[in-house]
Amino acid sequence: MSTKTKKSPDNTHKLNRRAIFLRAPLALIILLAIFLAPQRSASTKEPPQDPAKGETEMIAPGVEVMKGEAIVRFDDPDPDRVKAFMDNAISLVNASGHRRIGPDNLNMLHIRSNMNTRALLNILSRVAGALYVEPVFVVHHTLTPDDTRFGELWGLNNTGQTVGGQPGIADADIDAVEAWDISTGSTSIVVGVIDTGVDFNHPDLAANIWSAPSSFTVTVGGQTITCPAGSHGFNAINNTCNPLDDNNHGTHTSGTIGARGNNGSGVAGVNWTTSIMGLKFLNSAGSGNTADAIECIQFAIQAKQIFGSGANVRVLSNSWGGGGFSQALLDAINAANSNDMLFVAAAGNNSSNNDTTPFFPANYNAPNVVAVAATNNNDQLASFSNFGSNTVHLGGPGVSVLSTTIGNTYSFFSGTSMATPHVSGAAALVLSVCSLDTAGLKNNLLNNVDPISSLSGLTITGGRLNVNRAIRACSAPPTPNFSLSSTPSSQTVTPGASASYTVTVTSSGGFTGTVDFSASGLPAGASASFNPPSVNTSGSSTMTVTTSASTPTGTYPLIITGTSGSLQRTTSVTLVVASPSADFSLSATPSSRSVMRNQSTTYAVTVTPLNGFTGAVTFSVTGLPRGASASFNPTSVTGSGTTTMTVTAGNFRGTFTLTIAGTSGSLQHNTAVTLTVTK
Numbered sequence: 001m002s003t004k005t006k007k008s009p010d011n012t013h014k015l016n017r018r019a020i021f022l023r024a025p026l027a028l029i030i031l032l033a034i035f036l037a038p039q040r041s042a043s044t045k046e047p048p049q050d051p052a053k054g055e056t057e058m059i060a061p062g063v064e065v066m067k068g069e070a071i072v073r074f075d076d077p078d079p080d081r082v083k084a085f086m087d088n089a090i091s092l093v094n095a096s097g098h099r100r101i102g103p104d105n106l107n108m109l110h111i112r113s114n115m116n117t118r119a120l121l122n123i124l125s126r127v128a129g130a131l132y133v134e135p136v137f138v139v140h141h142t143l144t145p146d147d148t149r150f151g152e153l154w155g156l157n158n159t160g161q162t163v164g165g166q167p168g169i170a171d172a173d174i175d176a177v178e179a180w181d182i183s184t185g186s187t188s189i190v191v192g193v194i195d196t197g198v199d200f201n202h203p204d205l206a207a208n209i210w211s212a213p214s215s216f217t218v219t220v221g222g223q224t225i226t227c228p229a230g231s232h233g234f235n236a237i238n239n240t241c242n243p244l245d246d247n248n249h250g251t252h253t254s255g256t257i258g259a260r261g262n263n264g265s266g267v268a269g270v271n272w273t274t275s276i277m278g279l280k281f282l283n284s285a286g287s288g289n290t291a292d293a294i295e296c297i298q299f300a301i302q303a304k305q306i307f308g309s310g311a312n313v314r315v316l317s318n319s320w321g322g323g324g325f326s327q328a329l330l331d332a333i334n335a336a337n338s339n340d341m342l343f344v345a346a347a348g349n350n351s352s353n354n355d356t357t358p359f360f361p362a363n364y365n366a367p368n369v370v371a372v373a374a375t376n377n378n379d380q381l382a383s384f385s386n387f388g389s390n391t392v393h394l395g396g397p398g399v400s401v402l403s404t405t406i407g408n409t410y411s412f413f414s415g416t417s418m419a420t421p422h423v424s425g426a427a428a429l430v431l432s433v434c435s436l437d438t439a440g441l442k443n444n445l446l447n448n449v450d451p452i453s454s455l456s457g458l459t460i461t462g463g464r465l466n467v468n469r470a471i472r473a474c475s476a477p478p479t480p481n482f483s484l485s486s487t488p489s490s491q492t493v494t495p496g497a498s499a500s501y502t503v504t505v506t507s508s509g510g511f512t513g514t515v516d517f518s519a520s521g522l523p524a525g526a527s528a529s530f531n532p533p534s535v536n537t538s539g540s541s542t543m544t545v546t547t548s549a550s551t552p553t554g555t556y557p558l559i560i561t562g563t564s565g566s567l568q569r570t571t572s573v574t575l576v577v578a579s580p581s582a583d584f585s586l587s588a589t590p591s592s593r594s595v596m597r598n599q600s601t602t603y604a605v606t607v608t609p610l611n612g613f614t615g616a617v618t619f620s621v622t623g624l625p626r627g628a629s630a631s632f633n634p635t636s637v638t639g640s641g642t643t644t645m646t647v648t649a650g651n652f653r654g655t656f657t658l659t660i661a662g663t664s665g666s667l668q669h670n671t672a673v674t675l676t677v678t679k
Helices: 079-093 117-124 249-258 290-311 327-338 416-431 438-446 467-474
Strands: 005-007 014-016 036-038 056-060 063-074 097-100 106-110 130-137 139-141 185-195 216-220 223-227 233-235 273-280 313-318 342-346 369-375 394-397 401-405 409-413 481-487 490-493 498-508 514-520 527-531 534-536 539-546 554-564 567-577 583-589 592-596 600-610 616-622 629-633 636-638 641-648 654-664 667-678
Touching: 063 079, 063 117, 079 106, 079 117, 117 130, 185 249, 185 290, 185 416, 216 290, 233 290, 249 273, 249 401, 249 409, 249 416, 273 290, 290 313, 290 327, 313 416, 327 342, 342 416, 342 438, 369 416, 369 438, 394 416, 416 438, 416 467, 438 467, 481 554, 481 567, 490 498, 498 554, 498 567, 514 539, 534 539, 583 654, 583 667, 592 600, 600 654, 600 667, 616 641, 636 641
Parallel strands: 185 273, 185 313, 233 273, 313 342, 342 369, 369 394, 490 567, 592 667
Antiparallel strands: 005 014, 036 139, 056 063, 063 106, 063 130, 097 106, 216 223, 401 409, 481 498, 498 539, 514 534, 514 554, 527 539, 554 567, 583 600, 600 641, 616 636, 616 654, 629 641, 654 667
16 A cells, blocks of 8 residues: 555644544534433333332333323213223223323223233223223433533534534434433444554543453464453454554544443443444554454454354444555455444545545445445535445544543544444444344444435435434334244044144234134034133144034135234144045954963954955064964955964063054054963
8 A cells, every 4th residue: 555645634634545544633512402202221221210100111122101001092082981981991900090181082091000011001902992092101301421521522412503613503413312212332232443442441431342251362364362351352463462542543433432421521422331342453653554454354253253242243343444455355344244243434534436436445345334424513524525426325423523532531533534433333322222134234224314415416325324213213112913823734634533733822022912712714514622712922722623524525724813902813724624544453362372382372363444444454473582483364354354363482481562463555553462481
C-alpha cells in the first residue's frame, strides 16, 4: 500500500493510506428528550412496581402489563346484556373487582389470584359476547442513562441542539433511547474491534471488555500463541495477547459500541452492557497492513471455536481502509461469515463514489459486509464521507461524535470511523434479544433504516441507521399459539378392529390455553375417542379409532382438530381398513414332555386356518439338545389338520425349549414346547 498522506476534511490530522482511521474533531452539545414508551425488557431489568397500581409482569420483551387485570369489550352495547356478560366473566375468573372504563360495553376486571395475565386473557376470550380481550399495558418515561455526558451524544439522541455552531434537527439520530426500552445489551454478544486496540483499563469500558475464560492456544500466521486467562484479545503487530491501545482510535470506536451505560459518569455506548474483544493491528501512528488484519480475523474465529458461548464473536467492527483489492483479506472476511460474524466497515473519508473508486474493505463483495457512510446532526451526508448507490449500505452518525479515549479521557472525533461503531453497536444490541444468523442480522439492520433525502440514490438503502426500528422488528411480542402433530402417520386395521394415534400439542408465544380434540373423515361405522379429551398448554392425547364389522375397506384421510377459544389447528393421519388376509395359527400339545436319554416322545402340532386359508404348511423345529432328533408325520398339512412331532433324545440331560415353526409361503408362525431329558 502507498504511504502517501493527505489532510482530513477539517485539516486537523493526517490520513494514512495504508490503514485510514477516518476521523476528525469538532464540538457537540445535546439536550435529552423524554416521552412515553413501553418499558424495556425484563431481561435487562425487572419492571418497577407501582404500589398505587399493583403488581406488574412482563409478558414479552419490552411489554409490561398489570398482573391479573384485563380489558374486555363486548359486542353488544345493551346495558342489560352487557351486565349479564360481565356477571359471567366475573364468575368465570373469580374477579375481585371491575369497572367501566368507557362505553357500557368496555370494562376492566381485576383478580387477586396468582393466575398470570396470559392465562387470564385466554379464559376471558371464551366469555360469551366478548368482542376482544386485552391486557392493561404499563407505560413509563423513556429509559435514559445517568451518564454525566450523555447529553452530548447527539447520535444516540438528537433534540435539535447546536453542534459546532450548527443547529441540529430533532430525531436525526439512531433512536437508541427508544431501543433501550427493549434491551440495553448483553455480555453474551462479543464485538471484535479490529483497530488500534482498546484501553481496557478505561473506567467507562473496563466492565464491558471481553476476558478469556481460561488459558488457550491459537495458531495465527503460522505461529502458535498461548493467551492467559483474563486476556482481552490479540495484538497482531507483536503477536501477543495484549491489545492495549496506544493511539486513541480503537478506544474511541469501542466507546460508541459499548461504553458502560447508566454508571453515573462519562458517556454511554449503543450497548450499556456488552463484551468488546480488542484486535489490534494498527500501530500508534494509525498504520497497519492486510496481513495483520487477516491475523486479527483468524484470532477471533479461533477464540470463538475454542470457547463457544464464552467468546461468541458475532460482529467485527472495522473503522479503517485503504490500499487495493486483496484476495487473502476477502477470503478471511468470507471465513468470518462462515463463522456467523457480521463485518461492518467504514465507507471512507475521500468524498468519493465507491461505485467507481473502490475503497477496501468496505467494497468487498462478501455476504457479511456492511459499508457505512457518515451523516451529521442535520441528517445530511457528511462532506468528507464516501458514498455509493451500489456499494455503501447505509449511513450513521459520524460528525462530532463524543466517546472514550485513552487514560480516562473523552474526545470528539469525526469520520466514517465514528459512523461504523454506531452500526456495529446496533448489531450487537439487536442480537441481545433476537436470534438471527448473520444474513438475518444484516437484513434486519438494512430493512429498518430511516429513509433520508441526503442518502437517496447515494446508498443502497437510502437511509440512516435506526436501531429502535431494527430491534423492534425482530423482538415483537410473540402471539400465543399452539401447533398439532400426530404419530404414526398411518395405521392399518381390519373391519371391527381398532387403531391408536398419539396427538401432541406444542405451545408457542406463551400459550396457556386448553385444547379440545375432535376428528373428521371417519369411515362409516367407525368412531374416535381421545384420552385425555383435552390438553392444557402442551402435552399429548391418544386418539383411538374403532371400526365395526360393517366398516367398508379403503384408505381414509382423517383430520384431527385442536380447538382453544378462537384458535384452531389441525393435523392429519391415514386409516387403512383392509380385508382380512388368509392366515393360520399354530398350536402344540402337550406343552411339556419328559423323556429318558435316548428315548422318544411325541407332541401334536395343530394348524388352524383363518380367513379361508387353504395353503400347505410345512414344519421345522429348533432348540433340540445335542444328539437329539425330530420328525413330523405327516411332513405338511393343507388347510387344517394335525401332525405328530416325534422327538428322540440323545445323551444330554436337562430341560430344553423347542420352537416349532409352521411355514406357508411368506407366512410363518411359531409355537413352543418344553422337553425334559432325564437319566
